[in-house]
Amino acid sequence: MxxxxxxxxxxxxxxxxxxxxxxxxxxxxxxxxxxxxxxxxxxxxxxxxxxxxxxxxxxxxxxxxxxxxxxxxxxxxxxxxxxxxxxxxxxxxxxxxxxxxxxxxxxxxxxxLKFTKDNGPLMWEFIQPYLTDEREFFVRFGVVMLMCYYIDEEHIERDIEILEGIQQEGYYTKMAVAWALSLCYVKFPEITRSFFEKSNNKLDDFAYNKAIQKIKESYRVTKEEKAYLHSLKRK
Known part of the structure; x- marks a missing residue:
């Protein structure tokens, strides 16, 4: 055509x-x-x-x-x-x-890109350079791929490490990081809660607070959890 x-x-x-x-x-x-x-x-x-x-x-x-x-x-x-x-x-x-x-x-x-489900290790390696790129939508591509296909038991700890380490300053990068972290919390609350509690957390304030906001918007998180996370927001 x-x-x-x-x-x-x-x-x-x-x-x-x-x-x-x-x-x-x-x-x-x-x-x-x-x-x-x-x-x-x-x-x-x-x-x-x-x-x-x-x-x-x-x-x-x-x-x-x-x-x-x-x-x-x-x-x-x-x-x-x-x-x-x-x-x-x-x-x-x-x-x-x-x-x-x-x-x-x-x-x-x-x-x-649902073929990723059948080619997990291959695509995991493929997206790594995008996650450390300097271009806003290159990084967002990597983060959204991570979020769509790799928030699982095998990758969760590495996911959080990668998301914390992203330095790209673009608005749409930070929003994607926040979104991904909120899904990490929904699926793996204990591990992700520990990330938010870290005193030496490297995530910038905007993405950190936006991630907490997105978690608070989830119907899968209890009121008690939301209140606790709210107390962790940065001023």
């Missing part, structure tokens, strides 16, 4: 009201046209059965500024569902991460 045809399909499914909603929740995105995710996923499934490589090639030779927000989302979704080997998919991932410039594209992309 050629890009021209894809754009026409997207334009026909665009909703002005949804565009206005999207513009509010994804600040800085000026090229959204208002296509909902279910419609994008449906189109991606259709395209995955065809010659998607032609579409990818066209995108590679197109200025990013001229792409619809939904075209980026669509490409990210496609990368997660096409039938390729893990190594081939990782090559697509490497190229796509350079295009990520907002939380919506990042998080939708990561949540669709």
């Amino acid at each position: 050629k890009r021209e045809e894809v754009r026409e399909r997207l334009e026909n499914q665009a909703e002005q009201s949804y565009k206005e909603f999207n513009d509010k929740i994804v600040p800085g995105v000026k090229n959204a046209i208002g296509v909902r995710l279910p419609a994008l996923r449906k189109l991606a499934k259709e395209m995955a059965k065809e010659d998607y490589k032609e579409y990818f090639d066209e995108l590679e030779h197109t200025e990013k500024a001229s792409l619809y927000h939904e075209e980026l989302l669509l490409q990210g979704i496609l990368i997660g569902i096409i039938k390729v080997t893990p190594s081939e998919r990782m090559e697509y991932i490497k190229k796509f991460v350079f295009k990520i410039d907002n939380w919506a594209v990042c998080d939708t992309f990561c949540s669709g």
Whole structure:
């Protein structure tokens, strides 16, 4: 399917009201046209059965500024569902991460990389350089991948160590770190509580307090736990 045809399909499914909603929740995105995710996923499934490589090639030779927000989302979704080997998919991932410039594209992309569940050790090593990068959305990509696929008994202690050590100062990096730590607490409260109690905790104040705030918003945490965590917030 050629890009021209894809754009026409997207334009026909665009909703002005949804565009206005999207513009509010994804600040800085000026090229959204208002296509909902279910419609994008449906189109991606259709395209995955065809010659998607032609579409990818066209995108590679197109200025990013001229792409619809939904075209980026669509490409990210496609990368997660096409039938390729893990190594081939990782090559697509490497190229796509350079295009990520907002939380919506990042998080939708990561949540669709479900092949990670069957390639855990391989992808764990793959995401490590992103977690120590200096670029905001490179690091957010690594953190969201960690959060989606590696908050488990095998990785929890290493997860917290990695999250504490992230130095990238971007707002969307810090929000991802806070979000990940809140999920660590929900799944492994005792281990994560010890992290918040550490007197030499290296996490910056914003991410530390935001993580506690997100934990307090969880319905899976008791009132007593929330009150205790609130007492640990930094002034």
